[in-house]
Structure formats: C-alpha cells, structure tokens
Amino acid sequence: MEVLKVETRSKNSHHDAKKRRRQGKIPGIIYGTGMTNILFEIGELELHHAICKKGEHGIVDVGINGSEHSTIIKEVQRDPLSHKIIHIDLEEIQKDKKVTTTVPIHFVGEEMLNRFGAVIQKEKANVKVLCKPEDLPKYFELNVKDSSIGTIYTVGDLEVASEISIIDDIDAVLGSVSYEQKLVEAVEPQENKG
Structure with missing residues (x-):
C-alpha cells in the first residue's frame, strides 16, 4: 500500500x-x-x-x-x-481490528429521472458501517434510474458485501422520488378594460 x-x-x-x-x-x-x-x-x-x-x-x-x-x-x-x-x-x-466509519452514497441514474420531470430528494448522504480496514468501500452505489414517482429508498436497499455490517437502521430513508418543484412566477391578473 x-x-x-x-x-x-x-x-x-x-x-x-x-x-x-x-x-x-x-x-x-x-x-x-x-x-x-x-x-x-x-x-x-x-x-x-x-x-x-x-x-x-x-x-x-x-x-x-x-x-x-x-x-x-x-x-x-x-x-x-x-x-x-x-x-x-x-x-x-489496527489493521486486524474492525473500524467504524461512514461511507458515502452515490446516487446513480439521476439524469434519467430528470428527463421525465422527477428528482430524488436525498435524506442521507452516507451510512455508518463496521468492517475490517481492507473491506472498507470508497462509496456505495444506489441505482435510481428505473424509479417511479413515490419510490422510497432505504438503507436496506443498498447492496453491501457480507464482510460489512451496516450500523444505521436499515429502514432509514436514503431518498424518495418526487416531481421536480418548479418555481412558477405569480402572474398579475390584468385589469378588465371596458
């Protein structure tokens, strides 16, 4: 190393x-x-x-x-x-002892959601894990490209190697898919000229 x-x-x-x-x-x-x-x-x-x-x-x-x-x-x-x-x-x-740390989450496929006016509302940017130093991943990937409106992703949806223990609650929400909020300018009603 x-x-x-x-x-x-x-x-x-x-x-x-x-x-x-x-x-x-x-x-x-x-x-x-x-x-x-x-x-x-x-x-x-x-x-x-x-x-x-x-x-x-x-x-x-x-x-x-x-x-x-x-x-x-x-x-x-x-x-x-x-x-x-x-x-x-x-x-x-100590290299032979397990460590507790956080691992970031990379949301993959967000651009596909954006194409049909959806976004992923991210609730968590990382998860806490326990593992040996050599098993520590750089990040976890969460593929959201095939999502539909209302889909909710939890910690339990992450694909994690068997050597890694997740300490966070597996039901904790990582993100949810919703319609993109667009700011609409208030249109002043025109006065009726009669």
Missing part, C-alpha cells in the same frame, strides 16, 4: 496555519488510543490525490519521522466558500 509522507508541525498561531496553507500545506492531526497526538502538515496535491483514490473516509498509511501509521480519515474540513481543504483529522487504527 502507498505510504503518504507527512511532516511534523508545531502548534503555532492561527496566522501561521494560514501562511502554511498559502504555501500549499494542509495542517492535520493523527490521534488514537494509547498514543500522543501528532500534529502534521501535508502537501495539498498529495492529500487531494490520496482522497481521490481512497475517498473522504478511506484508510491511508502515513509515514512520519521514520515511523508508519495506519489511519482512517475521520474528518476533512473545508472552507465553506472555496471548498478547499483546510484541515484533516486521521485516527490511528
């Missing part, structure tokens, strides 16, 4: 973090049971590459100060305006 190289950083002022971000470095933290928290920074491009490959809740091996840590991405903080990553939290894991 590819090892992500990171550098330790010291906790300085908020202004220092901004300065480092301008230089293309993203601050982060590694924490876990029985270990001292490690503050680090990583190049923005390397981090984007890892997230594209593993997903925002994936498993990444991190190399820091000559030692390696198996970690799971716990949180990716983004700037609300630019959507750029501003911080990342990693939790150290």
Whole structure:
C-alpha cells in the first residue's frame, strides 16, 4: 500500500496555519488510543490525490519521522466558500481490528429521472458501517434510474458485501422520488378594460 509522507508541525498561531496553507500545506492531526497526538502538515496535491483514490473516509498509511501509521480519515474540513481543504483529522487504527466509519452514497441514474420531470430528494448522504480496514468501500452505489414517482429508498436497499455490517437502521430513508418543484412566477391578473 502507498505510504503518504507527512511532516511534523508545531502548534503555532492561527496566522501561521494560514501562511502554511498559502504555501500549499494542509495542517492535520493523527490521534488514537494509547498514543500522543501528532500534529502534521501535508502537501495539498498529495492529500487531494490520496482522497481521490481512497475517498473522504478511506484508510491511508502515513509515514512520519521514520515511523508508519495506519489511519482512517475521520474528518476533512473545508472552507465553506472555496471548498478547499483546510484541515484533516486521521485516527490511528489496527489493521486486524474492525473500524467504524461512514461511507458515502452515490446516487446513480439521476439524469434519467430528470428527463421525465422527477428528482430524488436525498435524506442521507452516507451510512455508518463496521468492517475490517481492507473491506472498507470508497462509496456505495444506489441505482435510481428505473424509479417511479413515490419510490422510497432505504438503507436496506443498498447492496453491501457480507464482510460489512451496516450500523444505521436499515429502514432509514436514503431518498424518495418526487416531481421536480418548479418555481412558477405569480402572474398579475390584468385589469378588465371596458
């Protein structure tokens, strides 16, 4: 597995973090049971590459100060305006032990619904799972292209490998298909000219 190289950083002022971000470095933290928290920074491009490959809740091996840590991405903080990553939290894991995390849901076939004026109203963007690190999927696909108005999708509709346990309620609603709400401009009634 590819090892992500990171550098330790010291906790300085908020202004220092901004300065480092301008230089293309993203601050982060590694924490876990029985270990001292490690503050680090990583190049923005390397981090984007890892997230594209593993997903925002994936498993990444991190190399820091000559030692390696198996970690799971716990949180990716983004700037609300630019959507750029501003911080990342990693939790150290044991590869032989199961992990609890969330897996995003990709709704597939939405464009087919849109063609006949329907949309999927999404209620949940991800589901919580328990599995071994090597069994963790990047995302779950939910195919909605053959839906009709009124179709409701629940967690139980997801196709999940037997090695993965879903922790969320299987009856929890992921999304429902309804007619697209179009904004209709109020038309002023014309005065009757007689």
